[in-house]
Amino acid sequence: MTETLGDFEHLVLLALVRLGDDAYGMTVRQEIEARTGRTISLGAVYTTLDRLERKAFIRHRIGQPTAERGGRRKKLYRLEPLGARLLRETSRAYERMTAGLKKRLETL
Amino acid sequence: MTETLGDFEHLVLLALVRLGDDAYGMTVRQEIEARTGRTISLGAVYTTLDRLERKAFIRHRIGQPTAERGGRRKKLYRLEPLGARLLRETSRAYERMTAGLKKRLETL
DNA sequence: GCCGATTTCTGCTACATTGTATAAATCACG
DNA sequence: CGTGATTTATACAATGTAGCAGAAATCGGC
Numbered sequence: 001m002t003e004t005l006g007d008f009e010h011l012v013l014l015a016l017v018r019l020g021d022d023a024y025g026m027t028v029r030q031e032i033e034a035r036t037g038r039t040i041s042l043g044a045v046y047t048t049l050d051r052l053e054r055k056a057f058i059r060h061r062i063g064q065p066t067a068e069r070g071g072r073r074k075k076l077y078r079l080e081p082l083g084a085r086l087l088r089e090t091s092r093a094y095e096r097m098t099a100g101l102k103k104r105l106e107t108l
Numbered sequence: 109m110t111e112t113l114g115d116f117e118h119l120v121l122l123a124l125v126r127l128g129d130d131a132y133g134m135t136v137r138q139e140i141e142a143r144t145g146r147t148i149s150l151g152a153v154y155t156t157l158d159r160l161e162r163k164a165f166i167r168h169r170i171g172q173p174t175a176e177r178g179g180r181r182k183k184l185y186r187l188e189p190l191g192a193r194l195l196r197e198t199s200r201a202y203e204r205m206t207a208g209l210k211k212r213l214e215t216l
Numbered sequence: 217g218c219c220g221a222t223t224t225c226t227g228c229t230a231c232a233t234t235g236t237a238t239a240a241a242t243c244a245c246g
Numbered sequence: 247c248g249t250g251a252t253t254t255a256t257a258c259a260a261t262g263t264a265g266c267a268g269a270a271a272t273c274g275g276c
Contacts, residue, residue, distance in 0.1 A: 004146065006234050006261080007115040014205045017212060025252065036201040038112065044236045046253065051234080065244060070250035072243045084216035091206070091213045093144040097122045098199070104125060105199045108192035114234085114261050133225065152263045154226060159261080173271065178223030180270040 003055075005090050011036065012048050013087045016058060016079050024063070024074040025049065049077055057083030111163075113198050119144065120156050121195045124166060124187050132171070132182040133157065157185060165191030 005013065015031040016023045029045045032038075052058045063074040079087070098105065113121065123139040124131045137153045140146075160166045171182040187195070206213065 004262090005115065007113065007118065008235060010115065011205060014209065017209060017216075032205075035204040035207075038201070041237055042253085043238070043255090047236075047255095048234085050254090066251090068251080069245055070243085070252080071245075072250090072252040074252070079216070088213055088216045091210075093146075094202070096143040097119060097140075099143075101122065101125055102199075105196055108125075108187070108196045112235090116262060149264055150225080151228090151265070155228090155263075156261085158227085175272085176224080177272050178225075178270085179272070180223090180225045182225070 003086055005086060008044065008048055009052060010087075010090055012045065012052065013057065013079065013083060016077055017087070021076070021078075023077045028077075049075075052083065053077075055082075056080060057086060111194055113194060116152070116156055117160060118195075118198055120153065120160065121165070121187065121191060124185055125195070129184065129186075131185045136185075157183075160191065161185075163190075164188060165194060 011032050012028060015028045019027055019031060025042060025045050028049070029040050029042055032045075033040055049058065049060075053060060057080060058077050059080050060075040060077045063076045065071055065073050119140050120136060123136045127135050127139060133150055133153050136157070137148050137150055140153075141148055157166065157168075161168060165188060166185050167188050168183040168185045171184045173179055173181050
């Protein structure tokens with residue numbers, strides 16, 4: 001593996017996988033906040049999405065405006081093959097690091 | 109969660125758990141290299157161990173010299189309660205992020 | 217036993233990348 | 247317009263990483 005993912009980048013990619021068609025700034029933040037319990041600024045999310053896109057791990061398209069008042073057009077993101085491969089590798093590496101340790105981790 | 113662990117810091121803590129009594133610079137590197145498949149410089153390991161210790165997540169003691177060739181005295185590291193708690197939280201957060209996604213991740 | 221060669225291990229320094237907050241700009245709709 | 251949803255810009259802190267210097271220990275020859 002040549003490339004590596006930072007901690008937060010990793011979380012963002014996982015959020016994209018789970019969110020599927022509805023992945024953009026706000027939902028990505030919600031998803032990560034809800035599951036990790038940590039508080040995240042939107043700026044952090046956008047910066048990271050942008051960086052991941054520059055590296056060709058993800059790509060965006062512009063969504064349709066919604067019927068709500070306000071509601072600027074969203075940038076919807078999805079995983080690209082390069083990012084998918086890296087995410088899979090990173091997840092596997094994590095699995096190998098924790099293999100046989102999960103019970104112990106819980107009782108730390 | 110107020111504090112967070114970086115990607116590499118996380119790997120280092122996991123290595124400490126697995127290595128138990130025999131965790132020092134070289135073995136930590138070996139462990140991470142073997143399981144993640146990535147190449148790691150010793151300097152990276154030492155710097156990270158040092159930072160983790162400053163934050164009171166880990167602590168070291170000086171080991172006895174061994175009979176091996178070379179074999180300078182080792183700094184043996186072990187997890188402190190603060191680090192253990194953070195590691196557990198981080199691991200749980202990751203579990204929640206990947207819950208129900210593992211199969212999908214494998215076929216990305 | 218002393219001495220240099222050799223090996224293991226640690227410390228330091230410097231720089232690149234990633235993480236994060238805050239404030240400002242845009243856009244879509246009524 | 248004015249208002250709310252969303253994105254962009256900016257700046258700085260924290261983390262990741264390489265490279266090299268140096269200290270401590272053993273080994274073999276003399």
